[in-house]
Structures are given as C-alpha cells and as structure tokens.
Amino acid sequence: MKKSVFLGALTVAGMAAGVAAAGTMDDVKARGKLNCGVTTGLVGFAAPDSNGEWKGFDVALCRAVAAAVLGDGNAVEFVPTTGKTRFTALASGEVDMLARNTTWTFSRDVDLKFEFVGVNYYDGQGFMVPKSLGVSSAKELDGATVCIQTGTTTELNLADFFRANNISYEPVPIETNAEAQQQYLAGACDVYTTDASGLAATRATFENPGDHVLLPEIISKEPLGPLVRHGDHEWGDVVRWTLNALISAEEMGITSANIDEMSAGTNNPEINRILGTEGTLGEMLGLDAEWAKRAIKVGGNYGEVFAQNIGESTPIGLARGLNAQWTDGGLLYSPPFR
Amino acid sequence: MSDIGFVRTEMLPEREPPASTTGALGWARANLFSNWFNSILTLASLYAIYAILSAILPWVFSPTWNGTSLNNCREILTAAGSVGDHGTSGACWGVIRERWIQLLFGFYPSELYWRPILAFVLLAVALAPVLFADKVPSKMLIFSGLYPFIFPWLLWGGTIWGPVAALGGFVIGWVVYSAASKTMSSLMGILLGAAAALVWWFVLSGYFVGALDSILPIGIEAVESRKFGGFMLSITIGVVAIACSLPLGIVLALGRQSDLMIVKYICVGFIEFIRGVPLITLLFVASTLLNIFMPPGTNFDIILRVLIMVTLFAAAYMAEVIRGGLAALPKGQYEGADSLGLNYWQAQRLIIMPQALKISIPGIVSTFIGVFKDTTLVSIIGLLDPLGLSNAIRADANWNGVVWELYGFIALLFFVFCFGMSRYSMYLERKLHTGHR
Structure with missing residues (x-):
C-alpha cells in the first residue's frame, strides 16, 4: 500500500499492489485482512458490541473464513452495508464476501452475477399478532392491518399470500424494524410480518413477550447465505467449504472443546480429513492442512455458533427448526469431505 | 380663608411605585395578565407546559443509569415502582452509559481518543482568530493557516511527511506563481503555479513522502477511515x-x-x-x-x-x-x-x-x-x-x-x-x- 497525498487535507489509500485482477484469495492474503460485508446491525446476526467488536451469526462466518485463509479470526475488516449498497460493494471489490443475511434468489444469483456458496440460515416470512386478537392461523387475518417494511420481498410475499387465500388486508408501510416495533406495540397495526428470525428477536424485546404469538404459517422461503463474486471459483470454494466445514463439524461431533484432542487423530477418516491429519484437502483449496481446524476453532462448529448467537439460550431464542442437521430432521446437509 | 393653603410648600418624599407594578408581580401583571384574554391564554399555556413536563420528566428522571440491558432496566423500574398502564414507564439510560463513548467516537481505537479530542480542541484554537477577530491576536492566523494540515494528520495519522508534502504543494505553487508573474503575465503565473502544485501533489509528492519516510520515519499510528x-x-x-x-x-x-x-x-x-x-x-x-x-x-x-x-x-x-x-x-x-x-x-x-x-x-x-x-x-x-x-x-x-x-x-x-x-x-x-x- 502506497499512500499518496491529495491537498494535504485528505489522504487517499493507494492502489493495492497488484491491480491486475488477481484472485480474491491472493488479494486477501496480500492484504492480510478479509473485507467482509455485514449488515449495519441486525439482532443476533451482526452487531458491534460496546467495544466496537462485531458479534453475531453472520460475523462468525466471516471470522471462520479469515481464520481458514489468514490464520487469525480477528483479521477481518467488517464493512457495514445497507440493503441498497450491499451488492455494489461486493461487485466493485470493496468487500471480498458478503455474509449479510441475503436471500438466495434466482435473479441475484444469475442476473446480478453473484455466487451464493451455500445457506447458513433457512429463514421464512412469518406473522406476529397480539394474543388478545384470538387468531391462531394467518388465514383468519381477513381485514387485518399489517405492518410491513416497504421495498422488500416481504411486501411482495405478503401480497401473494393474501391474494392466494382470497382475503383482504390493509398495509401499514414502515421503514425500519425499530419503527415497526413501535407501531405494532402502539396498536397501529394488528399484525407484524417479517422474517421469522426477526420476529422472534423483536418479540424477545417486548416487555411481555407472552402476550404475542407467532402464527404457524411461514409464507416464503428465505435461504440466507454468504455470497461472493461470480467467476472467482477458487475464492468461492474457500468460502463454501469453510461453511461446509462448520456444518460437517457439528455432524461429526467436532467442537471447539474437543478439537485439539481430535486433531491428534481419530478412527473416523472423514474427521481426520477435515482436520487435516489425513489427505490433502487443504492443499487442493490452496490452503494449508489445518485450515478447517482453525475455522472451527475460532467460534466453534455450526451448532455452537448458532447456540451462542441466536439459539434458545440467547434472548432471541430461535429453535433449530429447519436449521438442524439432516440427521435431526433439518435441512443442513454438507457434502462429504472426500 | 387665606390660611387654607392648597399649594404644598415642601416636597413629598419619593415613594416606591405600587407593588403591583414592580418586581415579578408587576412583570407578570404587565406581560401575562394584562387583560382577561391574556389571562386565559396564560393559564392555558401554563397548564399545557405542566401537562407536557409532568409526562416527560418522570420518564427522564428514571433510576436506570446502571441498567445492563433493556430487561434489566425494566426490572429496575419495576422495583422502583414506576409501572404504568402499558408496563414499566421510564427511560433506560443504561444504553447511553454503555454506549456514549461509541456514539461519540465510533470505532476509533480507544487508546488514541486523545487525537480527535486534540484535533477538535485545536480546531477551536484555529477558529478563534477567525471568529473573534477583535479579541484574539491576529498572529494566531498563522496557526489557522497550518491547521488544515494538522487536522487530517491527527485524525488519520500516518507519517508526518504527508501533510508536509501537501503544504509543500502550496509553497511550490506560490513560488512558481510569483516567479512567473514577475517575468510573464499574472494569468500565466496563476496557470503555471497551479500546474506546478498539481504536478507536485499527484506525481512527485508520493516519492517525496516515501523517500523521507524511509530516511526519517516520524509519524503516529495510522487509523483507517472505516474506524471513524x-x-x-x-x-x-x-x-x-x-x-x-x-x-x-x-x-x-x-x-x-x-x-x-x-x-x-x-x-x-x-x-x-x-x-x-x-x-x-x-x-x-x-x-x-x-x-x-x-x-x-x-x-x-x-x-x-x-x-x-x-x-x-x-x-x-x-x-x-x-x-x-x-x-x-x-x-x-x-x-x-x-x-x-x-x-x-x-x-x-x-x-x-x-x-x-x-x-x-x-x-x-x-x-x-x-x-x-x-x-x-x-x-x-x-x-x-x-x-x-x-x-x-x-x-x-x-x-x-x-x-x-x-x-x-x-x-x-x-x-x-x-x-x-x-x-x-x-x-x-x-x-x-x-x-x-
């Protein structure tokens, strides 16, 4: 990095060493830091604590990738992005990857030229109503006023759902989740709808969470996953298999507590391959043998990350549900490490 | 009849004005209760102020300065007995106690907080001769002129040669301008001076900074913009x-x-x-x-x-x-x-x-x-x-x-x-x- 000076008042960070489109992985290694795009703040998924340290479910994935590539889970520059700036930030190279609860959709994958490398959280749009409303199904919401964030897919899903069920509703447009909480609590709307994880987090902040219920209907599929730029497959593979390593680690029972013990060698060849004591998987990725071990060690396996940030012991209190391992009836299914 | 005098022969002592026209009472009477309509307006306004303050002040003065989370604040408020119709009522100031430094400085490294503080104190010093020209010696203007180079250096840090080089651009531009405007026209002087300064800033200063930094690395820790x-x-x-x-x-x-x-x-x-x-x-x-x-x-x-x-x-x-x-x-x-x-x-x-x-x-x-x-x-x-x-x-x-x-x-x-x-x-x-x- 060469600093040049402009008008003395303001320094411009110079060009990164190799301007030619070197692989993202080389850029990251040369820089010594991973630029990871996160939200500007979403409960449980990404938020800075009082010391300015980013924490959360999405943040943990950034740290795991940084640990795998650079050997240090703190070698991450978290770049807060909004819903409007996230895609240009990734496309322009300002960030190396986005871990920003972004729904994997056809047009984002194909038309916007991004590559979703997997799914780290299966979400879906749900409804929250006050218990006093006496509603037990979303289909009974005929004529209800609904608080809905404008300009999101939730708005479209809602219209589809009500039209398909031939019932009417009155939308109350709101801009942010904080505003929605206030409006809903003030009784400006009967129903609040957004992603189920967001509803759970919102309900947890209420003074009497028991007075509000989440309706059983989930009206959309929202597979949230990390994404990278189209075309850089080496880098996409690194992020994809870091995520898979976390998921497989849970399936195989590798935790941050027993990982050192296990990396001494076990009878399970797949564990050995993940942890790098057998095979050359790391080398195939362009990393060293212990990449996955470091990735798992930094925040634990998928289950540990989940439990720590959004699981049932946290104020957000999300159940695993769809995000359980396939062996437990969920959708998490990592391809084998072979 | 002539002994009845209607004309005073001595001065009466001065008396205080009537109590109703002086002091707070007089002021209130003149300004707030001068006629029945103003009196009604005054009373209505007082009631409005009272109603607003009585709603806000109990909320503001809430004993939650040490709250550690929203739920903790609610527990404190419940213990203190301020529970209204819609649950506890009262502000949760714990969030300000925990985060006020972050709200002021963002993610700036905490051991370097003195730098933005110093930068803004110096800003006041640099502004003083501009804002209060009659009270501050005009020699301070020299500092005001240098301040635009000190300010970014304090905030962003890095080598001291950066701002020096930037200042150098102005000096070079000035020298070229005065030389060229003496020998040629003043328009040529302006153009050449600006061109020289731009060449310096965009082409040469990078080498200058690099060279001097390797010889004499004086500087303070650099802070990235992302930390702001x-x-x-x-x-x-x-x-x-x-x-x-x-x-x-x-x-x-x-x-x-x-x-x-x-x-x-x-x-x-x-x-x-x-x-x-x-x-x-x-x-x-x-x-x-x-x-x-x-x-x-x-x-x-x-x-x-x-x-x-x-x-x-x-x-x-x-x-x-x-x-x-x-x-x-x-x-x-x-x-x-x-x-x-x-x-x-x-x-x-x-x-x-x-x-x-x-x-x-x-x-x-x-x-x-x-x-x-x-x-x-x-x-x-x-x-x-x-x-x-x-x-x-x-x-x-x-x-x-x-x-x-x-x-x-x-x-x-x-x-x-x-x-x-x-x-x-x-x-x-x-x-x-x-x-x-």
Whole structure:
C-alpha cells in the first residue's frame, strides 16, 4: 500500500499492489485482512458490541473464513452495508464476501452475477399478532392491518399470500424494524410480518413477550447465505467449504472443546480429513492442512455458533427448526469431505 | 380663608411605585395578565407546559443509569415502582452509559481518543482568530493557516511527511506563481503555479513522502477511515464541508457574476446541476457508482468521497446565498470601487465582499447548520454516524427495542452544535451592525 497525498487535507489509500485482477484469495492474503460485508446491525446476526467488536451469526462466518485463509479470526475488516449498497460493494471489490443475511434468489444469483456458496440460515416470512386478537392461523387475518417494511420481498410475499387465500388486508408501510416495533406495540397495526428470525428477536424485546404469538404459517422461503463474486471459483470454494466445514463439524461431533484432542487423530477418516491429519484437502483449496481446524476453532462448529448467537439460550431464542442437521430432521446437509 | 393653603410648600418624599407594578408581580401583571384574554391564554399555556413536563420528566428522571440491558432496566423500574398502564414507564439510560463513548467516537481505537479530542480542541484554537477577530491576536492566523494540515494528520495519522508534502504543494505553487508573474503575465503565473502544485501533489509528492519516510520515519499510528464513526464522523464531515464550501461558494458566486462567458457558464452549470439533485443521490454516486467507474482494485477512501460530495453540495448552496448578498449591494458600491481605481480583486476584497458577506451571514449560517445536520444522511450508505450507530446499537440483543433514549441523546448533541452556531451568527450580526438599517 502506497499512500499518496491529495491537498494535504485528505489522504487517499493507494492502489493495492497488484491491480491486475488477481484472485480474491491472493488479494486477501496480500492484504492480510478479509473485507467482509455485514449488515449495519441486525439482532443476533451482526452487531458491534460496546467495544466496537462485531458479534453475531453472520460475523462468525466471516471470522471462520479469515481464520481458514489468514490464520487469525480477528483479521477481518467488517464493512457495514445497507440493503441498497450491499451488492455494489461486493461487485466493485470493496468487500471480498458478503455474509449479510441475503436471500438466495434466482435473479441475484444469475442476473446480478453473484455466487451464493451455500445457506447458513433457512429463514421464512412469518406473522406476529397480539394474543388478545384470538387468531391462531394467518388465514383468519381477513381485514387485518399489517405492518410491513416497504421495498422488500416481504411486501411482495405478503401480497401473494393474501391474494392466494382470497382475503383482504390493509398495509401499514414502515421503514425500519425499530419503527415497526413501535407501531405494532402502539396498536397501529394488528399484525407484524417479517422474517421469522426477526420476529422472534423483536418479540424477545417486548416487555411481555407472552402476550404475542407467532402464527404457524411461514409464507416464503428465505435461504440466507454468504455470497461472493461470480467467476472467482477458487475464492468461492474457500468460502463454501469453510461453511461446509462448520456444518460437517457439528455432524461429526467436532467442537471447539474437543478439537485439539481430535486433531491428534481419530478412527473416523472423514474427521481426520477435515482436520487435516489425513489427505490433502487443504492443499487442493490452496490452503494449508489445518485450515478447517482453525475455522472451527475460532467460534466453534455450526451448532455452537448458532447456540451462542441466536439459539434458545440467547434472548432471541430461535429453535433449530429447519436449521438442524439432516440427521435431526433439518435441512443442513454438507457434502462429504472426500 | 387665606390660611387654607392648597399649594404644598415642601416636597413629598419619593415613594416606591405600587407593588403591583414592580418586581415579578408587576412583570407578570404587565406581560401575562394584562387583560382577561391574556389571562386565559396564560393559564392555558401554563397548564399545557405542566401537562407536557409532568409526562416527560418522570420518564427522564428514571433510576436506570446502571441498567445492563433493556430487561434489566425494566426490572429496575419495576422495583422502583414506576409501572404504568402499558408496563414499566421510564427511560433506560443504561444504553447511553454503555454506549456514549461509541456514539461519540465510533470505532476509533480507544487508546488514541486523545487525537480527535486534540484535533477538535485545536480546531477551536484555529477558529478563534477567525471568529473573534477583535479579541484574539491576529498572529494566531498563522496557526489557522497550518491547521488544515494538522487536522487530517491527527485524525488519520500516518507519517508526518504527508501533510508536509501537501503544504509543500502550496509553497511550490506560490513560488512558481510569483516567479512567473514577475517575468510573464499574472494569468500565466496563476496557470503555471497551479500546474506546478498539481504536478507536485499527484506525481512527485508520493516519492517525496516515501523517500523521507524511509530516511526519517516520524509519524503516529495510522487509523483507517472505516474506524471513524459516531459524532466524530459527523463533525469531521461537517467541519470539512463547512470550511471548504465557504471559499468555494465565494468563488462560484463571483464566477456566476463574471463577465467571462466560459467561467460564468461553468459556474452556472455546476451550481444548477448540484442544486438540482438531492444530496442522497450524490452520496449514492459516491458510495456505489464511483466504485464501478474506477479501475478494479482502486481503493478510493469512502470518507474522502463523501467529504468531496458534501462539500460540493454545500458549495453550490453557499454560492447562491452569497450571490444574494452581492445582489443586495447597491450598484454605487461597485462604481465607488471603480472610481477609486481599485482593480477587480482589490474591490472584491476591500469593498464588495465585506459588505456582501455581512448581509449573507444568516443565510450562510443556516446553510452551515443544514450541512451539519445533513451529515446524518451518510448512515444510508452504510457509514456509522450517530444515527447509523443507533441502529447498530439496537441490533445488540441487550438493547433491541430502545428508541427514544438513543435518539434523544443524539438530538441533544446535535442541538448543542446547531444552537451554538446560531448564537454565534447572532453575535456576529450585532458586532458588524453598522447602522445602515
């Protein structure tokens, strides 16, 4: 990095060493830091604590990738992005990857030229109503006023759902989740709808969470996953298999507590391959043998990350549900490490 | 009959005015209860004030300073017995106690907080000779001139040779200008001087800084723009935009009135274009479009991009405010300047500008205040200014659901700055009031 000076008042960070489109992985290694795009703040998924340290479910994935590539889970520059700036930030190279609860959709994958490398959280749009409303199904919401964030897919899903069920509703447009909480609590709307994880987090902040219920209907599929730029497959593979390593680690029972013990060698060849004591998987990725071990060690396996940030012991209190391992009836299914 | 005298022969002692016309009572009677209608209005207003304060004050004075989370605050409030119809009522000030430093400094490294603090203290020192010209020795202006180079160095850090090189550009430009304007025309001097300075800044200074830094590495720890946040970010953007937009605005306003056609149309085009688009569009251009236009791998600092855009935006508005001041000057002032034999720049400096700027003070200051408040728009492009941070703080599971306390705190800080600017402008108007009106 060469600093040049402009008008003395303001320094411009110079060009990164190799301007030619070197692989993202080389850029990251040369820089010594991973630029990871996160939200500007979403409960449980990404938020800075009082010391300015980013924490959360999405943040943990950034740290795991940084640990795998650079050997240090703190070698991450978290770049807060909004819903409007996230895609240009990734496309322009300002960030190396986005871990920003972004729904994997056809047009984002194909038309916007991004590559979703997997799914780290299966979400879906749900409804929250006050218990006093006496509603037990979303289909009974005929004529209800609904608080809905404008300009999101939730708005479209809602219209589809009500039209398909031939019932009417009155939308109350709101801009942010904080505003929605206030409006809903003030009784400006009967129903609040957004992603189920967001509803759970919102309900947890209420003074009497028991007075509000989440309706059983989930009206959309929202597979949230990390994404990278189209075309850089080496880098996409690194992020994809870091995520898979976390998921497989849970399936195989590798935790941050027993990982050192296990990396001494076990009878399970797949564990050995993940942890790098057998095979050359790391080398195939362009990393060293212990990449996955470091990735798992930094925040634990998928289950540990989940439990720590959004699981049932946290104020957000999300159940695993769809995000359980396939062996437990969920959708998490990592391809084998072979 | 003649012994009945109706004429006093001695003075009566002076008496106090009636109690009902003096002191608080008299004031109240004259101003609040002068007739039945005013009395009713007074009573109604008092009731309104009472109703508002009695609703707000119990909420404000809530014993939650040590709360560790929203739920903890609620427990404290329940224990203190302030439970209303809709659950506990009272502010949760714990969030401010835990996060006020973050709201002020963002993610700036905590061991380096002295640098922004020093930068803003020095800002006051540098501004003093400008703002209070009659009370501060004018030699302090030298420091004011150097301050634009000290300010970024303190905030961003890095090698000291960066700002030195930037200052060097001005020196080189000046030397070339004076040499060329003596030998050739002064227009050539300006052009050559500017060209020399630009060559220095964009081509040579990089080598100069690199070379000197390797010989004599004096510097302080560099801090990336990404670490900037909170009020520090607002003030940085606000101060730079305000400081740069005033001279730029003066130049644009003069350019718009110029007889030189190209200069005039460039200025008109710039002003009308910038004023024709909302600031938020310019910010989106800065944050997203520029990234796409520039060659891949270029890392053009996001805060620098925002600074440039906000400055240009403010300058366009400033130009129009100052043009208003210029238009308000009687033509005789221009003719008087001409008749004294002053050239264009002398006339501007000695006669036109002092009057035009004085007329424009209220407009200029309200533009300043507007720019300062507009800095909160950067939260939309993902920079964590106080409003952006309030969102990030709410994303902490402990504080999710806290709204009024954060916004109240932010509003208070903004109010202090804006009110200060507003009072200063009134002071300045009084001081410069020369009795034309």
